[in-house]
Amino acid sequence: MLESATKSSTVAAMPEAVVDTSNLTANLGKACSHEHATVNRWSVDEIVALFELPFSDLMYQAQTVHRANFDPNAVQVSTLLSIKTGGCSEDCGYCPQAARYHTEVENEPLMKLDDVLTAAQEAKDNGASRFCMGAAWRGPKQRDLEPVLKMIAEVKAMGLETCATLGMLKEGQAEQLKDAGLDYYNHNLDTDPEYYGDVISTRTYQDRLDTLDRVRSVDINVCSGGIIGMGESRNQRAGLLAQLANMERPPESVPINLLTQVEGTPLHGTEELDPFEFVRTIAAARITMPNSFVRLSAGRQGMTESTQALCFLAGANSIFYGEKLLTTGNPEAATDKQLFAKLGIHPL
Ligand code: SAM
Ligand code: DTB
Ligand code: SF4
Numbered sequence: 001m002l003e004s005a006t007k008s009s010t011v012a013a014m015p016e017a018v019v020d021t022s023n024l025t026a027n028l029g030k031a032c033s034h035e036h037a038t039v040n041r042w043s044v045d046e047i048v049a050l051f052e053l054p055f056s057d058l059m060y061q062a063q064t065v066h067r068a069n070f071d072p073n074a075v076q077v078s079t080l081l082s083i084k085t086g087g088c089s090e091d092c093g094y095c096p097q098a099a100r101y102h103t104e105v106e107n108e109p110l111m112k113l114d115d116v117l118t119a120a121q122e123a124k125d126n127g128a129s130r131f132c133m134g135a136a137w138r139g140p141k142q143r144d145l146e147p148v149l150k151m152i153a154e155v156k157a158m159g160l161e162t163c164a165t166l167g168m169l170k171e172g173q174a175e176q177l178k179d180a181g182l183d184y185y186n187h188n189l190d191t192d193p194e195y196y197g198d199v200i201s202t203r204t205y206q207d208r209l210d211t212l213d214r215v216r217s218v219d220i221n222v223c224s225g226g227i228i229g230m231g232e233s234r235n236q237r238a239g240l241l242a243q244l245a246n247m248e249r250p251p252e253s254v255p256i257n258l259l260t261q262v263e264g265t266p267l268h269g270t271e272e273l274d275p276f277e278f279v280r281t282i283a284a285a286r287i288t289m290p291n292s293f294v295r296l297s298a299g300r301q302g303m304t305e306s307t308q309a310l311c312f313l314a315g316a317n318s319i320f321y322g323e324k325l326l327t328t329g330n331p332e333a334a335t336d337k338q339l340f341a342k343l344g345i346h347p348l
Contacts, residue, residue: 079123192239258299286315
């Protein structure tokens with residue numbers, strides 16, 4: 001039995017009004033320890049027990065873990081650019097870029113190097129520290145990878161951290177990305193393994209884990225998270241977090257996306273998630289992955305400022321900045337600057 005499982009079963013059985021300081025101590029102990037990651041394991045039940053805490057207790061735990069590991073008022077800022085939009089062969093049920101769904105997204109060719117560099121300079125001037133390049137591919141073909149390697153090298157030379165999300169990687173491709181100067185590779189697990197098959201059929205969960213292993217093996221930082229609000233259960237939300245938190249080394253960066261519902265995709269029309277459940281998910285990610293940057297990702301445009309502030313309080317410490325994600329909207333840069341000023345947050 002995992003060391004922490006016994007402790008959290010106490011939490012689940014507790015009367016609601018009692019503050020469980022023993023559990024806080026246990027979770028803080030995990031958060032502060034820099035022992036090998038295999039001791040920091042979480043069962044799905046333990047994570048569900050976190051979700052079931054009274055909201056204020058959960059926030060207190062998350063904020064305490066957050067403060068033990070990070071500057072609580074600093075938020076890392078990444079800007080995203082879709083370097084290859086639409087026409088994707090995959091069937092991810094949430095995605096407006098899948099060719100098979102009838103959405104307003106058109107199939108466009110790979111962007112030209114100069115245009116990517118102009119966008120990167122703009123992102124840098126706006127205060128972003130990392131520039132993420134996304135492509136609507138199942139995975140990169142060698143002839144597609146070559147120009148992307150050049151983009152990575154040149155963006156890096158501008159003094160920005162580089163991130164790419166290009167789909168599944170084949171043997172040898174992670175090495176090429178590393179040699180080009182890639183700092184982060186984003187590849188999401190998306191959801192719990194049990195729910196996964198309801199959302200995607202053209203690639204398996206294991207395919208995703210294999211790509212993440214390739215990224216790890218060449219020492220590129222891992223950025224991996226998922227999407228909340230796709231109709232999954234709370235147990236399945238906890239299951240996704242368990243997958244991430246129990247990796248031998250949890251991802252350095254964990255994007256938590258709220259499903260952006262796009263007309264024409266199979267998940268359009270899914271029942272909307274209660275914002276508090278989304279905040280709870282952020283808090284549980286913070287507690288279970290104390291040293292990772294937790295990114296409040298897609299879905300911010302539809303959130304009130306108060307919900308976003310709760311997400312920061314719950315331990316989110318990274319965002320995508322700039323009015324577009326890949327194909328959908330994100331808050332205006334000026335609006336985010338105002339929000340940071342109101343909350344006393346400074347960009348990292
Ligand atoms: N094609 C590559 C892949 O799938 O790995 C890279 C780009 S893909 C669009 C990156 C991630 O964006 C997906 O794994 C998914 O988690 C997220 N995403 C896509 N559409 C979304 C939506 N409608 N709402 C929230 N997140 C979304
Ligand atoms: C991630 O987890 N979220 C970003 C990034 N990684 C690539 C993408 C969100 C996409 C939202 C839908 C769109 O704009 O097309
Ligand atoms: Fe293609 Fe990526 Fe969209 Fe899936 S998430 S359809 S792989 S662009």
